[in-house]
Every structure is written in structure tokens, then in C-alpha cells.
Amino acid sequence: MPRFEQRPGAAMIDAMTLLTERNSSPKLAAPAPDAAAREAIFSAALRVPDHAWLRPWRFLTVEGEARRDLGSVLEYSLLRREPEADDAAREKARCAPLRAPLVVVVMARLQPHPKVPPQEQRLSAGCAAHAILLAAEAQGYAGIWRTGAGAFDREVVEALGGAENEEIVAFLYLGTREGRGKALPALAVEDFVAPWTGPTHGKETP
Numbered sequence: 215m216p217r218f219e220q221r222p223g224a225a226m227i228d229a230m231t232l233l234t235e236r237n238s239s240p241k242l243a244a245p246a247p248d249a250a251a252r253e254a255i256f257s258a259a260l261r262v263p264d265h266a267w268l269r270p271w272r273f274l275t276v277e278g279e280a281r282r283d284l285g286s287v288l289e290y291s292l293l294r295r296e297p298e299a300d301d302a303a304r305e306k307a308r309c310a311p312l313r314a315p316l317v318v319v320v321m322a323r324l325q326p327h328p329k330v331p332p333q334e335q336r337l338s339a340g341c342a343a344h345a346i347l348l349a350a351e352a353q354g355y356a357g358i359w360r361t362g363a364g365a366f367d368r369e370v371v372e373a374l375g376g377a378e379n380e381e382i383v384a385f386l387y388l389g390t391r392e393g394r395g396k397a398l399p400a401l402a403v404e405d406f407v408a409p410w411t412g413p414t415h416g417k418e419t420p
């Protein structure tokens with residue numbers, strides 16, 4: 215028995231199609247993933263590779279009016295970086311979280327560990343972000359991973375309740391795809407994959 219039921223009305227998508235055809239969507243409308251879909255989405259995030267099982271991530275959901283508060287936080291962040299920012303730039307920052315009915319903030323929670331450097335923990339949080347996008351898409355929703363300068367502003371992290379050892383890895387915008395998905399880029403596997411046949415240095419010397 216699968217742990218999660220398919221969302222009623224959503225077309226079944228097989229795992230390889232999902233993995234090879236996932237498509238970010240900049241235009242997202244309501245509805246956001248419902249409670250059952252979120253349970254599945256965050257369960258997927260909790261199953262990512264995680265060295266030493268540190269669980270170096272946590273997730274915040276921002277929706278409804280809280281998106282406006284996040285927008286204000288992002289606008290203040292912009293003004294700290296660019297005090298001369300014009301009205302259009304301020305509005306863009308302020309309204310950014312309104313582009314989707316649900317924003318999931320993926321936080322990396324970096325912990326000191328003798329074998330697991332911070333970079334591995336950030337990567338695990340990145341995997342969690344990807345898992346969330348995939349699990350949303352698997353259930354007939356859509357999303358896009360965004361960051362922007364605000365994500366790297368310590369005061370934004372603090373406004374979101376983040377501690378000193380926490381970082382924002384993603385603002386995941388989630389909802390229902392508006393319009394058609396964009397054409398997927400045609401990338402050739404062989405351009406990125408090659409066999410390694412041994413060290414290239416020192417081959418000529420005994």
C-alpha cells in the first residue's frame with residue numbers, strides 16, 4: 215500500500231517522467247497544496263540523503279497575510295542594501311511572496327560535526343528543496359525555487375526566526391501552474407557525462 219494517496223483528479227506521473235520532466239513554474243495560482251499533499255511533500259523532504267542523520271533542515275510555510283509580512287521583510291532588506299531603490303524595485307521586493315499562494319522557506323540548520331562539514335549539510339537542505347518541488351509536481355501542483363539577495367541577508371533570516379547557525383537555502387513558491395509549462399531544454403547526457411579512466415597527472419612518469 216502506498217503511504218500517500220494520489221490527489222483526486224491529478225494525473226498519475228511515473229517516477230522517471232517526473233525526474234526528467236520536472237518544470238519550474240513562475241506563474242502560480244491557488245490552490246496551494248492541501249493538507250494531505252503537504253504531508254506527502256514534507257515527508258519527501260524528510261527522506262533526502264543526510265550524512266549522520268543530522269536533519270540539518272527545517273521548513274517554514276508562509277501563506278495568506280503572512281506573505282505580506284515576508285514582503286515587508288524583503289523590502290526592508292532591499293532598502294538596507296540599496297537605500298536609493300526606486301518605487302518599482304521596492305514594490306517588486308514587497309510583492310514577491312504574493313506570486314504564489316504558498317511559500318516554503320527551506321532553512322539549513324548547520325551543526326558542528328566531526329565528519330559532516332557545513333557544505334554537506336547545505337547540500338542536504340538543497341536536496342530537501344528539490345524533493346519538495348518534485349513531490350508537489352507529482353501531486354499535480356507546481357513550483358519554483360527562488361532565492362535573491364534577501365535570502366542571504368542575516369536580518370531576513372532573523373526576521374524569519376532563524377538562529378545564527380541557520381541559513382535560507384530556498385524560497386519555494388508553490389501552487390497550481392498557470393498557463394502551459396515552458397518548453398524543456400534539450401540537453402544531451404553525453405555533454406555532461408564521461409568515463410574517468412585514471413589520474414591524468416603523472417601518467418607518463420613511473
Ligand SMILES: Cc1cc2nc3c(=O)[nH]c(=O)nc-3n(C[C@H](O)[C@H](O)[C@H](O)COP(=O)(O)O)c2cc1C
Nearest residue numbers: 236237238239240358359360361362363383384399
Ligand atoms: C539555488 C537556486 C536559486 C535560484 N534562485 C532563483 C531566483 O531567485 N529567481 C529565479 O527566477 N530563479 C531562480 N532559480 C532558478 C529556478 O528555480 C529554475 O531552476 C529556473 O527558472 C529554470 O527552470 P527549470 O528548473 O524548470 O529548468 C534558482 C535555482 C536554484 C537551484
